[in-house]
Ligand SMILES: Nc1ncnc2c1ncn2[C@@H]1O[C@H](COP(=O)(O)OP(=O)(O)O)[C@@H](O)[C@H]1O
């Protein structure tokens with residue numbers, strides 16, 4: 001049996017799956033947690049990866065490995081290959097001002113002209129999540145660190161590089177071995193998705209000089225080998241890896257509820273949305289991945305369950321026990337600020353409280369409805385860009401919640417499919433590893449359940465939109 005490993009280094013944890021390269025059968029798996037916070041030293045990811053791999057019985061017998069990783073995180077290396085400062089993650093909003101400056105500058109002071117420029121040039125209007133804004137923030141706020149930056153890469157690039165045996169002390173030669181893929185490069189803000197090339201002028205204008213950038217590999221290209229001889233796939237951003245893992249094809253929309261909420265489509269053409277709602281990313285198999293990302297998804301459930309003093313199973317039971325509409329409660333879930341819509345300083349809010357409706361069950365239901373409504377708005381933004389959702393695949397930790405499934409079936413209409421429980425980012429990385437080995441993406445059978453359509457009169461989403469607009 002030829003084994004391949006897929007790794008998901010996401011915001012909250014690292015997961016490793018080891019599968020049979022031919023059949024896709026799950027042979028072993030493991031996981032390890034990541035520290036809290038929006039600024040994390042990459043060494044923690046490496047330690048977690050080693051722990052998760054050990055938990056999965058080790059990687060000694062695998063023929064190929066690929067890494068899917070949380071997107072956009074700013075990993076800066078000095079000339080020696082040492083990390084300059086802890087990485088700023090996708091959900092760190094301190095560079096919101098830098099994003100606004102970059103847009104205004106490109107438009108000669110007119111943000112609308114600037115937004116149109118960025119959408120055209122890169123596919124995406126910058127928000128605090130994008131790497132380019134973090135580099136701008138670094139140049140403005142930590143010039144001594146910025147001056148030390150000899151190479152910039154992303155979480156999945158750095159972990160692939162570490163797996164290849166590089167690290168502090170690798171020097172300039174080591175930096176030249178950095179590699180990434182289109183899906184993650186397209187989330188930096190200094191890459192043209194439509195033209196498949198870096199935009200060095202954009203990067204050097206943000207950072208103040210031009211650092212070494214990872215080589216952008218094609219979907220089937222290898223990034224090298226581990227010291228033990230396993231082939232390293234190109235890796236991918238975690239959303240693109242989830243699309244690969246869930247078997248999403250053209251015409252499919254994936255909705256993922258993890259730390260972030262994302263809605264994205266596999267598309268034949270690149271997006272360029274000047275409104276800034278849709279990010280024009282690339283996918284991991286040669287297509288495009290227009291995507292909407294929110295900062296607030298399953299952690300809203302975690303926080304509400306903690307407030308109610310219950311675990312997630314009880315939280316879901318409570319949410320399902322309440323009537324649709326949560327008795328009139330509406331929760332706008334901007335707990336960590338928000339990225340889509342771009343409201344980095346927003347806070348969450350609860351509306352419509354009466355003595356009669358202020359129950360644990362209604363609060364749990366309002367949390368689920370608020371998060372699903374925010375993603376319904378994401379879906380609408382994708383549809384505005386011409387995406388037609390023939391099928392919606394619901395994935396991520398939150399997709400296993402029966403309450404999420406119930407609310408999604410009511411608010412999003414029909415055509416919702418829940419693939420069997422699994423680690424779809426790690427699975428997508430494993431598929432890519434198999435493809436790097438054999439030269440083609442394997443077809444691995446996976447079960448899925450179609451959600452029955454449920455009636456809805458549109459009132460929950462309409463009420464959500466009214467209250468969410470008050471945060472703008
Ligand atoms: N049954 C469930 N109901 C609601 N949320 C869940 C459930 N199972 C897992 N989660 C949530 O899923 C999240 C982890 O999902 P995951 O997709 O692994 O996130 P990430 O990739 O961002 O680290 C946690 O916040 C957890 O609370």
Ligand SMILES: O=C(CO)[C@@H](O)[C@H](O)COP(=O)(O)O
Nearest residue numbers: 010011070071090258259260
């Ligand atoms: O920023 C984005 C997408 O643009 C996020 O989706 C990150 O990629 C983090 O993902 P999770 O840890 O929530 O899976």
